[in-house]
Amino acid sequence: MDMKMKSHLLPEFLVERIDERCTRCKVCVKQCPFDVHYYDEELDRMFAREEKCVGCQRCVVYCPRNALIVRPHPSTYRPNNYWTHEAIQDIKKQAETGGILLTGCGSDRPVRIYWDHILLNASQVTNPSIDPLREPMELRTFLGRKPDALELEVNEDDVELKTELYPNVMIETPILFAGMSYGALSYNAFKALAMAAKEFGTLFNTGEGGMPKEMREEFGSNTIVQCASGRFGVDPEYLNCAAVIEIKIGQGAKPGIGGHLPGEKVTATISATRMIPEGTDAISPAPQHDIYSIEDLSMLIYALKEATNYEKPVCVKVAAVHNIAAIASGIVRAGADIVAIDGFRGGTGATPKIMREHVGIPVELALAAVDRRLREEGIRNKCSIIVGGGIRCAGDVVKAIALGADAVYIGTAALIAMGCTMCQKCHTGKCAWGICTQDPVLSKRLNPNVAAKRLVNLLRGWSLEIKDVLGGMGINAIESLRGNRDHLRGVGLEEWELEVLGIKGAGE
Amino acid sequence: MLKTGYKDMFLGDVRKLDEILKYAKIEGEVAEIDASDLKHKELNDLMRECVQKGVKKFILRNVCGQRYIGTRLHSVGKLEIEIYGTPGNDLGAFLDGHRIIVHGNAQDGVGNTMNDGEIIVEGRAGDVVAMSMRGGKIFIRDSVGYRTAIHMKQYKDKIPVLVVGGSSQDFLGEYMAGGIVILLGLNLKDGKHKAHYIGTGMHGGVIYLRGEVEPYQLGKEVGIVELEQEDWKTLEKYVGEFASYFSLDADEILAGKFTKLVPVSKRPYGRIYAY
Numbered sequence: 001m002d003m004k005m006k007s008h009l010l011p012e013f014l015v016e017r018i019d020e021r022c023t024r025c026k027v028c029v030k031q032c033p034f035d036v037h038y039y040d041e042e043l044d045r046m047f048a049r050e051e052k053c054v055g056c057q058r059c060v061v062y063c064p065r066n067a068l069i070v071r072p073h074p075s076t077y078r079p080n081n082y083w084t085h086e087a088i089q090d091i092k093k094q095a096e097t098g099g100i101l102l103t104g105c106g107s108d109r110p111v112r113i114y115w116d117h118i119l120l121n122a123s124q125v126t127n128p129s130i131d132p133l134r135e136p137m138e139l140r141t142f143l144g145r146k147p148d149a150l151e152l153e154v155n156e157d158d159v160e161l162k163t164e165l166y167p168n169v170m171i172e173t174p175i176l177f178a179g180m181s182y183g184a185l186s187y188n189a190f191k192a193l194a195m196a197a198k199e200f201g202t203l204f205n206t207g208e209g210g211m212p213k214e215m216r217e218e219f220g221s222n223t224i225v226q227c228a229s230g231r232f233g234v235d236p237e238y239l240n241c242a243a244v245i246e247i248k249i250g251q252g253a254k255p256g257i258g259g260h261l262p263g264e265k266v267t268a269t270i271s272a273t274r275m276i277p278e279g280t281d282a283i284s285p286a287p288q289h290d291i292y293s294i295e296d297l298s299m300l301i302y303a304l305k306e307a308t309n310y311e312k313p314v315c316v317k318v319a320a321v322h323n324i325a326a327i328a329s330g331i332v333r334a335g336a337d338i339v340a341i342d343g344f345r346g347g348t349g350a351t352p353k354i355m356r357e358h359v360g361i362p363v364e365l366a367l368a369a370v371d372r373r374l375r376e377e378g379i380r381n382k383c384s385i386i387v388g389g390g391i392r393c394a395g396d397v398v399k400a401i402a403l404g405a406d407a408v409y410i411g412t413a414a415l416i417a418m419g420c421t422m423c424q425k426c427h428t429g430k431c432a433w434g435i436c437t438q439d440p441v442l443s444k445r446l447n448p449n450v451a452a453k454r455l456v457n458l459l460r461g462w463s464l465e466i467k468d469v470l471g472g473m474g475i476n477a478i479e480s481l482r483g484n485r486d487h488l489r490g491v492g493l494e495e496w497e498l499e500v501l502g503i504k505g506a507g508e
Numbered sequence: 509m510l511k512t513g514y515k516d517m518f519l520g521d522v523r524k525l526d527e528i529l530k531y532a533k534i535e536g537e538v539a540e541i542d543a544s545d546l547k548h549k550e551l552n553d554l555m556r557e558c559v560q561k562g563v564k565k566f567i568l569r570n571v572c573g574q575r576y577i578g579t580r581l582h583s584v585g586k587l588e589i590e591i592y593g594t595p596g597n598d599l600g601a602f603l604d605g606h607r608i609i610v611h612g613n614a615q616d617g618v619g620n621t622m623n624d625g626e627i628i629v630e631g632r633a634g635d636v637v638a639m640s641m642r643g644g645k646i647f648i649r650d651s652v653g654y655r656t657a658i659h660m661k662q663y664k665d666k667i668p669v670l671v672v673g674g675s676s677q678d679f680l681g682e683y684m685a686g687g688i689v690i691l692l693g694l695n696l697k698d699g700k701h702k703a704h705y706i707g708t709g710m711h712g713g714v715i716y717l718r719g720e721v722e723p724y725q726l727g728k729e730v731g732i733v734e735l736e737q738e739d740w741k742t743l744e745k746y747v748g749e750f751a752s753y754f755s756l757d758a759d760e761i762l763a764g765k766f767t768k769l770v771p772v773s774k775r776p777y778g779r780i781y782a783y
Contacts (some may be wrong), residue, residue: 099782193647227621231640236604238720263775274683275642275663279713281775285683289658290617297687299597302518303620307574307602335518352781432634455778470527 002160008092012067014073015048022046028059033442035431056423058432059434070249081229090353101353104426105438106253106345106390106412109357114364114497115396119506121487123474130335135466139475141407144168144313145337146381166337167313171242172201173403173463174478177455178342178388178411179226179248179317183261183270183282184349184426186443188451189418189435194219195448203243205409208232208284209261210273213370224315227304230284231259231439232274235306242396243306244338246315247297249288252346252363254355258284259348264365277342278468298334305335313337313384320366320389321359322343325373331383332374338363338384340409341366345390347412349436350427363389364403368501371404371483380404380483394465406484417458418451510667521548525557532557544570552580559584571595573615577601578625584627595605595633600627603644610666616653619646622668628753632674641668641687645746649754650674651695654680660713662686671750675719678704681769682727685712690746692761693719701725707769711776714744729776730769735761744751 015036017486024046028037053070060068077088089099095203118379123129124275130137145166153160162307177197182190195206198219208235220241226250227234228439230380239245261270261282271278291297301314316331316337318324328339343363348356374380388409389398400408416422426436434445466478475481489506491500498505525651528550533540543551551574555566564587568577568606578589582604590607591599594615594729601620613631613729620636624643632650638657643666651674658679660668663763666689674695676739681689682704693701707715708727715730723732735743743762 093782099779099783102781187557229659231621231642231661234621234640235642236602239602240582260777271663275659275666277712277774279774280685281777283659283683283685283709283711283777285659288677289637289655289682298518299617302548303576303579303598303617306549306579307582309580310555335516335781363621382557416541 005096007051007096009051009089009096010075010077011050011053011073013053015050016069016071017046017048018067018069021065023065023067025064026242027062027064031058031062031432032426033432034425036276037163051157052409053419054423056425056432057421058169059288074108084218091386101426102350103353103356103424104347104349104351105422105424106347106427107356108424110116110363111162111344113216113390114493114501115399116423117391117493117497118364118399118501119489119491120395120398120402120469120473121489122472129474130476130478132467132471135284135343135476138175138469139463140480141171141174141468141478142168143315143338143384143406144217145383148381151282160270166396167311169203169313171203171407173339173459173466174407175397175459175462176202176224176386176406176407176409177204177414178346178409179205179207179224179246179425180349180411180415181207181226181261182273183207183209183265183438184436186437187212187269187429187433188419188446188448189415191215192414192418192446192448192451192455193414194222196451196459197222199456202459205240205246208248209232210275211238212269212273223363226317227283229286229288230282232282236276236440239304239307239312241313243435244313244440245303245308246314246317246338246340247300248317249297249319250317250319250321250342251348252319252342252344253348254351255321255360256286257352257355258286259350260284261323262429264442264495265377270438287456287468290327291405294330294334297331300333315340315386319346319359320361320363323362324361327367328370328385329373329377329379332379336383338386338406340386340388340411341370343387343389346388347415348426363387365497365500367400367405368403368503374503379508383439394469397462398466398469398481399488401478401481402487404485406482413458418446419454454471522547524555525553526690528554529557529643532561534558534561537562538567539563539565540569542569543574543593544572546574548575552576555589556580559587561651564588566590568595575599576601578606578608581606595657596757598607600625603627605644611678612650613650617736619644619670622646629754630754634680637672638668638670638687638689641670642666643668645669646750647753648672648674652676655679657681657684657687657689659683659685660687660689662713669746673754673756675701676703676706679706679708680700681707681710681713681715681730683709683711684715684771685710686711688742688746689713689715690743690750691715691719692764693715693717694752694756694761706730707771709770709776710769711772711774714739716724717767717769718764721767726769729770729772732768733768735766735768739766742781 026249150163193204207230224244225242316336344360384406429439488503514629573596575596587606598617603622605624607626610629613632616634621640635653671690707730
């Protein structure tokens, strides 16, 4: 029996309109993909269906008269520390739908943010700081396997390198764009990432949705192509157009599970890029069904190296989970040139809320554990480490590198630069900012040239800040900061946390 | 303090090309390689070198476990590779248009993420055959292992085909998103298939089974439908091709009872979420 059920959910946002400012221009109606605003002709007034508002702030930014205020709805249940507002709302939502709670973006739970408990060092008196305005500061980074030792042949007036080097990829700043697929992202957002990566001399990552053919020649050398459990759009040309190939095992926002791009998002161009029929769900199974062990992983790593004539570094991306150090060691021994670790805060276009909120560990701890383990085993040089999952600012980047990372992935931060406001409704496909949608009207809102400019500006700003901090530490190359934990001190951390991070407490 | 040695199991002790050239005998466009003394990468290095010297056909002898045969040879036109012995895992992974004939058995991962071409195995194959296959054809004379044709997919007229003469283990066609799988069951003594979880999560493509299969052996996401005229045409075409490779009688095979499995929905998991 089909019964009508009144929704018991409280609205999440309050839409306030300063009526004397409102000219009834209806820009808000046009801008809102969630159908919140409407105009009542009889009353000549604008109204809002608040229960539909997601707080994306699109209408607020685009209201020409600044007549709108959207803020968290003051209605609340009786305050209860245990049965929080969110917990009650979630139960009601599931009671009404009977489904898995779905959400977008990374976890916002109040799990300890270790970045904020780590402070950086600076030079004072005993060693001089370096002025980055006067001295060259080196942020250039090489990703890939490094040899154990270099063998040189010294002739009379010439030195020749005898060691055969592994393929490495050079980036101008230790910041890469994280894997976000065309499908999750709009074409314009995807292209903006590619354009920005090319302009700044870094890499973007295709995620597991393939690479549109027309982008391969222009952007291939700035691309990390993903080979994930769905193997969408993976063919020899796709693999060979890229700078790096990434095997995606896991993702911080949903460790251990796969993903579905719902059929309604599989448009003609996405179907051509993923090489699946239009309108079918693009299902990425939880594991890669040819990888059930480290041995199997090794098999795929070398299959990809064979397919690309050993010319490209192969990266393996995993979510930060328990025993991550042993996992990373296995990945390196399996032949990976780069290990990417995605932390608990990692973002996504869609994930079951339970996975996002309860599975995985903070990337700061995972990184420190992995770097230490690989050093202890004498294999740290065999791979580069990339970390992602909640990198918010240049300070986080510097701390990540001092904890042992070679570079960082930014996903959420890149989306915010383009326009994202973290409303966490990516999974609805209605992104008002044209980023996480396949609706042609909405995706047209994002001009790829403007979005690329914003991304380049972000990279430039962060890179300048990193140089400033390095100079302050008396370091003139990012190489000298890598794994240099002497430059870190912890505040408000327990003994075991300091030990995992491998840093001293402040004052020591 | 942990201190362990490290040795790259795959690249360690690989000889340089000039040390292994002697294993290839090139006559015109045909190269004959004795693989008995070659490591995985050495064999593939040597084959690539031969292609650069104009070789169009390979005869590989004494192959014993060398992996990725054919994988590195993309964008070089169509080659023919005849293999005597047992090729190793990932035979023809990412294969891009070549024709591989194995006079013997194959191991795991035959045609993994294969793009185009043909693989013909005069024997049996291991697990994960035709995983994520996107195009081309694979013919296995005898049986295959577990996880066959997982996530095979198709796009427009690029439709991969897998024909297996014998039977399969569990998870045949799991998450299948396109393509054609034909399982002939020629070696079944009682005519009954043993595999379970056939077509679990299937959301595209078609599986034809010759022989008996019980509903409990199928995944929840597939249904049994009657064969139509078009299906018989498809079967005649590919079973005919299969029979011709292994000197079998196509009519006799086609006289058996066939079952057609198709996905119930293009979106098997669309209704499990709360929006």
